[in-house]
Amino acid sequence: MTTRPLLLTGGHLLDPSIGLDGTGDLLLVDGVVAAVGGSIAGPADAIRVDCSGRHVTPGFIDVHCHLREPGREDVETIATGARAAAAGGFTAVCAMPNTDPVTDNQAAVGFIRAQAAKADASRVYPIGAISVGMNGDRLSEMGEMVAAGAVAVSDDGRPVVSAQLMRTALEYARTFGIPVADHCEEPTLAHGGVMNEGIISARLGLKGIPSESEEIMVIRDILLARRTGGRVHLCHMSTWGSVELIRWGKERGIPVTAEVCPHHLTLTEDRVGQYDTNAKMNPPLRTQRDVDALVAALKDGTIDCVATDHAPHHNDEKNREFADAPNGIVGLETALSVLMTWLVAPGTITLSQLVEKMSCAPARVFGLAGGTLRRGAIADVTVLDAAAAWTVQGSDFRSKGRNSPWLGSTLRGRVDRCIVGGRQVHVRDGLA
């Protein structure tokens, strides 16, 4: 499909990967960045978009989301997930394999890619399962899945309980140069827990999940990465102790990367309030000490990138007793604004640093195209209005999920346009 050239004019170009931070034009031709910066005349047939007053950044990349298809198309499909991603400024997302059936073979990987192509929105990269059926017993066929388009392996949603299987996965994945993304949770400690173990869980009479449940697996994985040389990527970090362990590993040159979610950077266990299931997630919301450590770790590079862990659930499933409600919240459409509101607006980090964490770093960590506006790079671009304020309403979500702790909140910063391969796949309502 041919696409007319796209010329974004007068925007604030912001790309830490090439040190870009100033007003200029951006020309996208044939799916790649043709010219960047300064005043660009552009070809006569180019679509021209006035971006003055807006930031133009490399497209965001989410290395961790759940799109539910196949199996739970009632709560999300690859198409609705990809459109939600575009609305949130994500030009690419990585879909976790805990679908039904599990994405543990090349056919399943191919199916996701085919559905994503039909969706015609953001790019969707499949993540294959580490083990067959995510049962933790036998390695799945990573080589074939990578050949079919998988970009990483993970049993996310379940920890890899067997240290031997994790070791083998790290060794085997090296062959294909992909990271092994682990859900760090020591299951016998976390067993039955539904929120952070602490003062609030003691008061509410809810079984807690101690921080050590995560940290034990974090240090295990780091040590196994040291032993094997395989790249371990630690999913959704939530505790200050994990931060210290990752720092320890990185200081020793161990191949470990880590992600953190917007909710763990901004909310504490207090948000559970009176059994609010939109504050129920795994790992659970922790304490202010943990939040502070995670923010500091994001700033200093101990934690590499932001990921949403977008986890849509049907309203009926969330609208029940806290202990019985499923874990997770939607996040694709609020991630940027939540972090702009809580981290950028108060001056904790700059918008440029946020772009690095949401775009450049995820591309680097998972070895994906994008994450840069460098000439010749794929033309995946996000245009955002940093000054906009908006109130989160579930009915506005492109995702089928409405399970967000930010419903009704007024947030700063909003995505105007999402451009994938040089084509606008999302333009905010009301804009030309």
Added chain:
Amino acid sequence: MTSLGKDLLDLESLSPEQITAILDTAEPLKAISLRAIKKVPTLRGETIVNLFFEASTRTRVSFEFAEKRMSADAVNVAIGNSSVSKGETLVDTARNLEAMKIDMVVIRHQASGAARFLAERIESNVINAGDGTHEHPTQGLLDLLTLRDRWGSLQGRRVCLCGDVLHSRVARSNIHGLRKMGAEVAVCGPRSLLPNGAEEALGVTVFDRIEAAIEWADALNILRLQLERMTAGYIPSLREYNRVFGVTRERLDRAPRDLLILHPGPMTRGVEIDSDVADGPHSLILDQVTNGVAVRMAVLYLLRGGRPDLATAGTAAGE
């Protein structure tokens, strides 16, 4: 009159004045149970559903007596006979009950927060009869009433909750209620059966040894080991538990003062409490049961707006 609001979900959110109002209301209501015809018309025409998702004898019967002595129409719904066993959700159950135009629901549920979940979704008054490991407010109130009867005031008294505090909803209600009424509260048991950080989370002192608790306390409220809630091996054996933490006559004999003994039941004699303690002169265990009916009558009465003229009035038969 001090209002309780729409529901009674916990003692943590009640003020000392509200707790006092319930206890003061319960006091004269005790007399109703001593009459020849144990009935007043206070809640005539009111429909109450006792919704028990967990097995219960003591609490359910106590509520049912309270409701019937106040002339309410009470319906018991047990989990095994309900649509819930066919997969109906709690919110659907609530909507159906509401559609039947009931006035109050007494709910016992295995999930912490279930009573609040229901209360936020229906117009009827909701009384928490025990939600998971969270609270059991009427049990807490009857324990307060039982101790207040003996002491006159709870101010400055020392009460220790002994045993499986981790899984005990009774413990949380007692801790909140006793502290609000000016008592000092401690817990005693193996650390594996105490909430992590109990001191900070619940504002209690922690005793690792039962001997130290006995030396400190004016009253012991002895909790059952909730073996059905224990998903991990929290203690090595019941035998060892009794040897280390059991409240025995021998241990009480070494106490510096006579201790009042409470137990919310059901008791496991020979494990957390020995029979000669349970049946001994300082045991208030049966007083607790008697007071339970009065406290529940008081709560029902106050939640329905409290009509003093009907609270203790005689029936038309004029007893």
